[in-house]
Every structure is written in structure tokens, then in C-alpha cells.
Amino acid sequence: MWRSYHPSHMECTMHEQSEAGRIGVLERQLRHQRRALGAVVVVGAIALLGAFAPGSRDVIRTRGIVIVDERGRERILIGAPIPAAANRVRTNPARVERAWASRFPDPKQYMRWYADYRHSMHGMLVLDENGFDRLAIGDSTPDPNIGRRIGAGPGIEINDAQGFERTGYGMLTVAGKDRVVLGLDGNDGQEAVVLSVQDGGTAGLSVRAKQGHSIFLGASPASPGRAANNAMSGLLLLRGDTTVHRLSTEDVPKPE
Numbered sequence: 001m002w003r004s005y006h007p008s009h010m011e012c013t014m015h016e017q018s019e020a021g022r023i024g025v026l027e028r029q030l031r032h033q034r035r036a037l038g039a040v041v042v043v044g045a046i047a048l049l050g051a052f053a054p055g056s057r058d059v060i061r062t063r064g065i066v067i068v069d070e071r072g073r074e075r076i077l078i079g080a081p082i083p084a085a086a087n088r089v090r091t092n093p094a095r096v097e098r099a100w101a102s103r104f105p106d107p108k109q110y111m112r113w114y115a116d117y118r119h120s121m122h123g124m125l126v127l128d129e130n131g132f133d134r135l136a137i138g139d140s141t142p143d144p145n146i147g148r149r150i151g152a153g154p155g156i157e158i159n160d161a162q163g164f165e166r167t168g169y170g171m172l173t174v175a176g177k178d179r180v181v182l183g184l185d186g187n188d189g190q191e192a193v194v195l196s197v198q199d200g201g202t203a204g205l206s207v208r209a210k211q212g213h214s215i216f217l218g219a220s221p222a223s224p225g226r227a228a229n230n231a232m233s234g235l236l237l238l239r240g241d242t243t244v245h246r247l248s249t250e251d252v253p254k255p256e
Contacts, residue, residue, distance in 0.1 A: 063079055063080065063083075064077070064078065064079030064080075064081075064082065064083035065077075065078040065079065065083070066078075066083050066085065069129070071129075073087050073127075073129060073131070074086065074087045074088065074127060074131075075126065075127050075128075075129075076124065076125070076126055076127070077124070077125045077127070078123075078124045078125075079122070080122040080123075081120040081121060081122055082120060082121055082122070082123070082124070082125050082138075085127065085131075087127065087131040088127060088131050088133070089130070089131045089132050089133070089163060090119045090133055090142065090145070090163070091119055092131075093111070095131070096111070096114060096145075097111060099132075099162065099163070100114075100145055100162075100163070101114070113147075114145070116148065117142075117143040117145070117147075117148060118140070118142055118143045118148070118149075119142050119143075120142065121136060121138045121139065121140055121141050121142055122138050122139040122140065123136065123137050123138015123139055123141070124136075124137050124138060125137075125138075125142075128161065130161075132159065132161065132162060132163035133159050133163050134158070134159050134161075134163075135156075135157070135158055135159070136155075136156070136157045136159075137155075137156050138154065138155075139153075139154045140152040140153065140154070141154075141155050141156075141157050141168075141170065142157070144157075144164070144165040144189075145163055145164060145165070146164070146165075146189045149172065150172060150174055151172035151173050151174040151179070152172070152173060153170055153171045153172045153173050153178075154170055154171060155168055155169060155170020155171065155172075156168060156169050156170060157170075160187075164185075164187075164189055165185060165189075166184070166185050166187075167182075167183060167184050167185065168181075168182075168183050169181070169182045169183075177198065177199040177200060177201070178198075178199050179196060179197070179198045179199070180196065180197045181194065181195070181196045181197075182194070182195040182196070183195075186210075188210070190208065190210075191206075191208060192207070192208055193205070193206070193207050193208075194206045194208075200221075201220070201221060202218065202219070202220040202221070203218050203219050203220075204216055204217055204218015204219060204220065205217045205218055212239060212240045213237075213238065213239055214237075214238045215235070215236070215237055215238070216235070216236040216238065217234075217235050217236075218233075219231075219232070219233040220232055220233075230250065231250060232246065232248040232249075232250055233248055233249045233250065234246070234247045234248035234249055234250075234251075235247040235248070236248075
């Protein structure tokens with residue numbers, strides 16, 4: 001009537017049931033994973049096909065982007081034109097007056113001139129943590145904080161920690177003619193080394209010293225020293241606008 005079970009047989013049966021239960025759980029998990037993987041594959045395929053479909057939105061179109069640092073300060077401005085930034089010194093007259101105007105003999109006159117400076121641009125502007133312009137890349141970059149540019153055009157400008165331009169490379173259009181210029185400025189804001197090419201005009205390298213002495217090496221349809229109104233290709237040593245020494249191929253006698 002009643003079956004008698006040996007203990008070892010009972011333990012074996014319980015072990016088999018436990019193993020079967022674990023296998024069942026694993027099978028159910030595997031089915032769920034297969035379904036989830038299948039859904040991911042389907043969604044990925046739809047996205048991939050959509051990316052290559054005609055008229056897909058694979059280009060971001062916007063007017064401006066502002067990138068901030070970990071403290072929420074505006075650090076990179078990108079746009080056409082660049083967006084406004086509350087942390088930017090150049091567009092805050094009170095900060096401009098404190099940072100720059102006080103360096104000039106007539107701060108009020110400086111602020112009147114500054115009101116006409118160009119601060120916007122189409123491209124990218126990098127600010128430091130204090131809000132000073134440090135790097136500008138784009139079309140018609142901002143004017144230096146010491147004066148307006150003689151012409152508009154694309155370029156790259158790099159400023160020091162106080163926002164004063166120290167070097168730049170770009171193309172300016174002046175009176176309908178283009179000038180390609182690479183300039184290196186001294187800490188007084190004046191151009192120290194200039195490499196330039198002007199359409200139909202001067203092409204050369206100029207090095208200027210604080211004492212008013214300068215060197216020009218290149219070619220010009222008219223002498224940069226203005227002491228002589230003739231073309232030159234060679235070397236000029238100048239004191240102010242006066243030519244101290246001239247070495248030009250035009251001065252070499254032609255062979256008879």
C-alpha cells in the first residue's frame with residue numbers, strides 16, 4: 001500500500017526538481033532577452049534606414065549655441081551671429097570702463113569711441129573664465145578693443161588675458177581691394193611684426209620697434225618710407241617715415 005522511500009532517493013529527486021526549476025528560469029530569461037534583442041535590432045534598423053533616407057534630418061540647423069563651464073559661465077559662443085553672453089566683458093559697458101577705459105588718458109573719450117566698435121561676428125568666440133574674449137574665428141571678427149579695423153573680412157584673432165589682441169590672421173577688404181595679413185602685436189597694442197599681401201600693392205614683412213625704427217623687406221609699388229615715389233624690391237631701414245637705408249633691385253645699374 002504505502003511505498004517506502006530511501007533517503008538517498010528522496011534527496012536525488014529533490015535535487016533534480018531544483019535543477020529543473022533553475023533550467024526553467026533560465027529558459028524564460030533567455031526568451032525575454034531574445035525578445036528584447038529583437039526589438040533593439042528592429043529599432044536600430046529603422047533608425048539606420050531613416051538616416052540614409054532622402055530628406056533625412058542629419059544636419060543640425062540653429063541660430064546659436066552657448067557652451068558653459070561647470071560653474072554655468074558662458075565659455076564658447078557659436079552662431080550667425082554669435083549669441084549674447086551675460087559674462088562677456090566686451091558687451092558690458094561698466095566692466096569695459098573698469099577694465100580698459102582707465103588705461104587711457106581720457107577714459108570718457110575712449111568710451112565714446114568704444115560705442116562704435118564691432119563686438120559681434122558670425123562664427124565661434126571663446127571666452128575665458130573672467131569673460132574676456134580670447135579666441136575669435138569667423139567672418140568679420142570683432143574689432144580690437146583699442147580701435148576699429150580698417151576693413152571687414154574673415155579671420156582668426158587671439159587675445160591676451162586682459163582681452164587685448166596679440167595676434168591675428170585674416171583677409172580685409174579695403175576700398176574694394178583685398179589684403180591678406182598676419183600680425184603679431186606687442187604688449188602696447190601696436191603691431192610689432194606684420195606679414196602682408198595687398199592686391200596690386202605691397203607684399204612683404206615689416207618689423208617695428210618702439211623707438212620708431214622699422215624694417216621692411218619685400219616689394220612695393222611705392223616706397224613705404226615715402227622718401228621716394230618709386231617702386232622697390234628689397235630692404236628698407238626706416239626711422240619714422242624717413243628712409244635711413246635702402247637696398248633695392250631697382251637701384252642696381254642695368255647692364256649695358
